[in-house]
Amino acid sequence: xxxxxxxxxxxxxxxxxxxxxxxxxxxxxxxxxxxxxxxxxxxxxxxxxxxxxxxxxxxxxxxxxxxxxxxxxxxxxxxxxxxxxxxxxxxxxxxxxxxxxxxxxxxxxxxxxxxxxxxxxxxxxxxxxxxxxxxxxxxxxxxxxxxxxxxxxxx
Amino acid sequence: xxxxxxxxxxxxxxxxxxxxxxxxxxxxxxxxxxxxxxxxxxxxxxxxxxxxxxxxxxxxxxxxxxxxxxxxxxxxxxxxxxxxxxxxxxxxxxxxxxxxxxxxxxxxxxxxxxxxxx
Numbered sequence: 001x002x003x004x005x006x007x008x009x010x011x012x013x014x015x016x017x018x019x020x021x022x023x024x025x026x027x028x029x030x031x032x033x034x035x036x037x038x039x040x041x042x043x044x045x046x047x048x049x050x051x052x053x054x055x056x057x058x059x060x061x062x063x064x065x066x067x068x069x070x071x072x073x074x075x076x077x078x079x080x081x082x083x084x085x086x087x088x089x090x091x092x093x094x095x096x097x098x099x100x101x102x103x104x105x106x107x108x109x110x111x112x113x114x115x116x117x118x119x120x121x122x123x124x125x126x127x128x129x130x131x132x133x134x135x136x137x138x139x140x141x142x143x144x145x146x147x148x149x150x151x152x153x154x155x
Numbered sequence: 156x157x158x159x160x161x162x163x164x165x166x167x168x169x170x171x172x173x174x175x176x177x178x179x180x181x182x183x184x185x186x187x188x189x190x191x192x193x194x195x196x197x198x199x200x201x202x203x204x205x206x207x208x209x210x211x212x213x214x215x216x217x218x219x220x221x222x223x224x225x226x227x228x229x230x231x232x233x234x235x236x237x238x239x240x241x242x243x244x245x246x247x248x249x250x251x252x253x254x255x256x257x258x259x260x261x262x263x264x265x266x267x268x269x270x271x272x273x
Contacts, residue, residue: 069198116241
């Protein structure tokens, strides 16, 4: 599994406008809809499902990153995007630190293996200090995509 | 037992200070389990596992015994998710420390319960 197989490039946001968790989730899901990766009619339900998931247990796993994700019947093909916040967002993270990078993953309900593989690639990269640092320094969409491409190439 | 902060729940042994020497007798225990729930070891089960592992003083390690071989710190959510253990994956849970046997028994029980999924 590679980032390029599910990250929708046009939906990547290097400068999130939202300043709180729920608004970040809405912003990222709307970016996916804008890019045509998700039907506009599914946006509201998917955002609600993501918020419910966060309330169940934060996906802010620490070190300034969060991986909000949900499996939903309205999602036919796994898609993801990434948002960067300069000022940081309160995600109720496990380590109580602000979140600067949110990787959003939307999966169909019936493909758990694919979902786990995507989570695997996301966390393998996010565990690396340099990857997180470079992501936080990436001020443009192109910079972020380049970083993800390098991760895909095993650099 | 030292109270554990939530930060320790989130991250691996790498971030933690080396354990101070204790005079408790060390022991090792291990058990093989099969992932039974259809969704596999996704984020929520991974967190349940880590929360439970953190209740024990023992160090906990989890190895995949089928597919690609990967090892995770059983007290790191991120590492547990990286195992990408799908339904049917065989895992070996190993604990080192004074409460190793209890840790392995409880953790194996959690995996075998299917984490309350499905």
